[in-house]
Amino acid sequence: MKTLNRKDEILIVAAKLFKEKGYSAVTMRDLATDMHIKAASLYNHIESKQAILKEIILSISEQFTEGMERIIKLDASSIEKLKKVIRLHVKITSRNTNGMASLNNDWMHLGDQLEYYKKLRYNYEDNFRQIIQNGIDSNEIKNEKLDVLLFSMLSTLRSLYIWIPKKEDINIEELSDSLSEILITGINK
Amino acid sequence: MKTLNRKDEILIVAAKLFKEKGYSAVTMRDLATDMHIKAASLYNHIESKQAILKEIILSISEQFTEGMERIIKLDASSIEKLKKVIRLHVKITSRNTNGMASLNNDWMHLGDQLEYYKKLRYNYEDNFRQIIQNGIDSNEIKNEKLDVLLFSMLSTLRSLYIWIPKKEDINIEELSDSLSEILITGINK
DNA sequence: AACCAAAACTAACAATTGTTAGTCTAACTT
DNA sequence: AAGTTAGACTAACAATTGTTAGTTTTGGTT
Numbered sequence: 413m414k415t416l417n418r419k420d421e422i423l424i425v426a427a428k429l430f431k432e433k434g435y436s437a438v439t440m441r442d443l444a445t446d447m448h449i450k451a452a453s454l455y456n457h458i459e460s461k462q463a464i465l466k467e468i469i470l471s472i473s474e475q476f477t478e479g480m481e482r483i484i485k486l487d488a489s490s491i492e493k494l495k496k497v498i499r500l501h502v503k504i505t506s507r508n509t510n511g512m513a514s515l516n517n518d519w520m521h522l523g524d525q526l527e528y529y530k531k532l533r534y535n536y537e538d539n540f541r542q543i544i545q546n547g548i549d550s551n552e553i554k555n556e557k558l559d560v561l562l563f564s565m566l567s568t569l570r571s572l573y574i575w576i577p578k579k580e581d582i583n584i585e586e587l588s589d590s591l592s593e594i595l596i597t598g599i600n601k
Numbered sequence: 602m603k604t605l606n607r608k609d610e611i612l613i614v615a616a617k618l619f620k621e622k623g624y625s626a627v628t629m630r631d632l633a634t635d636m637h638i639k640a641a642s643l644y645n646h647i648e649s650k651q652a653i654l655k656e657i658i659l660s661i662s663e664q665f666t667e668g669m670e671r672i673i674k675l676d677a678s679s680i681e682k683l684k685k686v687i688r689l690h691v692k693i694t695s696r697n698t699n700g701m702a703s704l705n706n707d708w709m710h711l712g713d714q715l716e717y718y719k720k721l722r723y724n725y726e727d728n729f730r731q732i733i734q735n736g737i738d739s740n741e742i743k744n745e746k747l748d749v750l751l752f753s754m755l756s757t758l759r760s761l762y763i764w765i766p767k768k769e770d771i772n773i774e775e776l777s778d779s780l781s782e783i784l785i786t787g788i789n790k
Numbered sequence: 791a792a793c794c795a796a797a798a799c800t801a802a803c804a805a806t807t808g809t810t811a812g813t814c815t816a817a818c819t820t
Numbered sequence: 821a822a823g824t825t826a827g828a829c830t831a832a833c834a835a836t837t838g839t840t841a842g843t844t845t846t847g848g849t850t
Binding site: 433435437490505517518520521535544555556559560561563564566568570571574575579587590591593594595 | 707760763
């Protein structure tokens with residue numbers, strides 16, 4: 413395990429603040445106060461406020477991209493793949509709930525890197541859609557409106573960052589299984 | 602239908618901007634530019650920036666509260682009530698997608714009215730949970746983890762504001778039915 | 791034509807913003 | 821002991837922020 417350097421500490425504290433108030437409402441002085449240093453000292457470790465956001469969001473985005481690419485290569489049924497996607501979200505989110513808030517709510521402030529982020533996001537959604545479409549084609553999944561299906565699953569998975577921190581001792585396996593049951597099998601008796 | 606006065610126009614334009622960049626990143630000069638007036642002129646119609654946010658968020662919150670109170674009084678099955686809640690979300694959201702963005706992402710900047718908002722929100726969730734719980738008790742709904750169930754449905758419904766504007770000509774009835782099918786019946790074949 | 795209210799304007803303010811330059815300090819390495 | 825460096829500091833900047841005060845313009849009603 414890499415030891416935490418000063419820059420990583422800043423990223424962690426920043427993500428916490430960004431979650432609480434949003435990127436734009438957090439000042440460099442707020443961040444400095446929570447780091448117990450002065451604002452100017454932050455610049456010994458980071459280039460700019462925007463660069464902090466960039467690192468938080470893109471590192472997570474790339475984890476999703478890698479995870480998804482691993483899953484679509486698998487030789488498995490569509491339902492199995494969907495379950496793996498669900499687990500991917502639970503795993504990444506539970507490891508970094510604060511960063512997920514920035515990814516969901518502050519991506520529009522990325523500046524330079526905005527287009528790159530949007531590309532990653534679009535590709536991810538497209539792979540997700542493809543898995544569902546394959547499931548419909550192979551008769552594993554109900555032929556419900558594809559877009560509504562995708563939207564519903566993504567909404568739930570993307571909101572996990574709000575919900576996970578509220579539950580004490582989340583078990584990743586258990587939560588993934590519950591979500592699979594609800595998202596895939598439904599709630600009707 | 603009440604005619605649109607200048608203040609309402611400001612609220613509409615503000616909601617659009619708040620959705621695009623978030624409340625904190627929108628300046629009064631941004632808002633004024635889009636209204637084709639100067640920033641100072643805004644204050645002939647509104648008291649403050651925060652008051653704009655307050656009106657946007659609370660008016661929607663109260664629509665949800667009223668709708669929910671109507672539904673829980675109904676003499677209907679839990680599944681029927683859930684379907685009505687889904688329709689309530691689709692209806693309110695499609696009427697005001699921009700405002701829903703503020704409600705979801707900028708409630709923490711409400712200041713004075715923050716506690717009132719949180720109370721409305723908490724009560725709403727509690728009524729929602731109660732409907733599901735009743736459904737489990739009466740054997741209409743699978744005894745899945747209650748909290749995960751509630752979280753999953755709420756996440757999807759709260760994210761509608763992102764998704765609805767992307768679809769051309771949404772039919773409220775049709776979308777509500779699709780969502781009911783997916784959220785309640787599941788996707789498994 | 792005179793009047794009035796609504797709604798625009800100009801000018802300015804005090805506070806806050808992200809960031810830079812230059813300096814000091816404490817802790818390792820030699 | 822001397823030297824080096826990471827990481828803190830103070831001071832300041834130019835730009836931007838929400839907002840106020842006071843004035844002018846506009847369009848409708850008498």
